[in-house]
Amino acid sequence: MPMYEYQKGGKTHYYYAFEVKDTNGDRKTIKKRGFTGKTECRAAEREARVAWEKGSYIDPSTMLYAEYANNWLEAKQDISEQTRYVNEGHLKNHILPVIGNIPLQKVKVNHIELLIKTLQEKVLANGKKLAGGTIKKIYNLVQTSFKAAVQKEYIIRDPFTLLDKGSKPQAKKANVDYWTKEETKEFLNSFEHRQKILFILAIYTGMRRGEILGLRWKDVDLENGQLRISQILAFKSKIKDGAKTLAGNRSISIPPIVVAELRKHRTVIIQEKWEAKDKYKDHDLVVCGKDGRPVSWSNFHKFWIRRLEKTTVRPIRFHDLRHTCASLLLSAGTHPKIVQELLGHSSIKVTLDTYSHMMPNIQADAVKNLEKMLT
Incomplete structure (x- = not known):
């Protein structure tokens, strides 16, 4: 068996190498390194060999990045279905x-720089x-694929290691937008709809989209004014146990107005x-939906738009209703710890x-209270 040992990082690795003849009768060596075990290398x-005999063998030296990247992403097992879908879209588009x-x-640092420049100038x-x-x-x-x-x-040197620090894209902190008290009231008073409860829950509880769409009646305690987040509606309308994060599995207190709206909404559902x-x-x-099925993400987004x-209210993202909830609570003097638990x-x-810029009044009140203590 044409398998050989070599040392890398103080550990034994293996590679295979065997000779074949191409269609012109010229000899060439097929070789691949990087195996940590003999069994893996033999397989x-x-x-x-089978691929060569079938004519489907691909020489790593001629493999295009597209082929490598698609195969690499397809073989990854440590990502969710949604992440895979998004990454496939990034690759393709x-x-x-x-x-x-x-x-x-043959991908060099200048190709990476061109990619970054193209992304920064791209208009959707x-x-x-x-x-x-x-x-x-x-x-x-892309950087992970080259690592x-x-x-x-497959390659000796990662082109990303030669990239100037100043050339690397920097993600800016996401803008936190939210409605004022007046804008929120204007929106809620502007319409009636069988799905209005969506927005009521988002504004009064700060629940995420998937948490609202996955909420079950069995997790609603109208008598005691409590909701329990125990499942979400995930990618492709799949029901998933648990919340987005461990902290997301939580109970939420709801005020009487939300209890009343849920009772009204339940009457509609029963009918x-x-x-x-x-x-x-x-x-x-x-x-x-009217047939009891989950509301898809795409239909939900269209409904929100x-x-x-x-309405005449300033447009924001649906997720910004979560920020609106936090903003209104903090402006009312609610302790940040309570907001953390509510939002999960x-x-x-x-x-x-996320919300420190919304709390200037809390800081002002704190220093005034300190002044009162010391004078």
């Missing part, structure tokens, strides 16, 4: 059109440029269930980092 060598046709082993169909956070994520995806290529010994009869798919969801278009942040540091 890869057998696959390479932003990365491969720029560097996809370059052989992997809506007339807007790519957000800084998106550019940073795309950059990280893996070095580990697999729709009766009218649909056998066609109703009961998932026990608070927010659902339509509601914004029918992993730590109070996240809450303070």
Whole structure:
């Protein structure tokens, strides 16, 4: 078996090498390094021989980045279905059109610099440029793919190591937008709809989109004014146990007005269930279609946009209703720890980092109280 040992980082690694003849009768060596075990190396060598005999073998020295990147992403097992979908979109729409046709082993630092420049100057169909956070994520995806290529010994040197620090894209802190008290009241008073409960829950509780769409009646205690977050509606309308984070699994107190709105909404759901009869798919969801099925992310987004278009209130993202909840609570003097628990942040540091600019009155009151203590 043409398998050999070599040392790397003080550890024994393996590579295979065997000779073949191409269509012209010329001899060439097929070789691949980077294996940490003999069994893995033998299996890869057998696959390479079979691929060569079938005519499907690809020489790493001629492999295009597009082929490598697609195979690398497909083989990754440590990412969610949603992350895979997003990354596939980044590859197809932003990365491969720029560097996809370059052989992997010939991608240089200037190609990476061109990719960054192209991303920063790209204008989307809506007339807007790519957000800084998106550019940073795309950059990280490509960088990770090249790190893996070095580990697999497809390439000797990672071109990212030669990139000037000043050339690397920096993600700016996301803007936190929110409605004022007046804007919030104007929006809530501007319409009635069977799904209005969506916005009431977002504003009064700060729940995330997936938490609202995954909320079940069994997790609603109207008598005691409590909600429990125990599942979410995830990617592709899949119900997922637990919240987005460990801290997201929480109980939320709701005021009487939300209890009243939930009671009214439940009456609507019961009526729709009766009218649909056998066609109703009961998932026990608070927010659902008229047939009981979960509301898809895309339909939810379209509904939100339509509601914004029918009101005179300044447009914001739906997620900004969560920020609106936090803003209104903090402006009313609510302790940040309470806001952290309500929103399900992993730590109070996240809450303070996100909303510290909303708390000037808290700081002012603190120093005034200190003055009163000492005078």
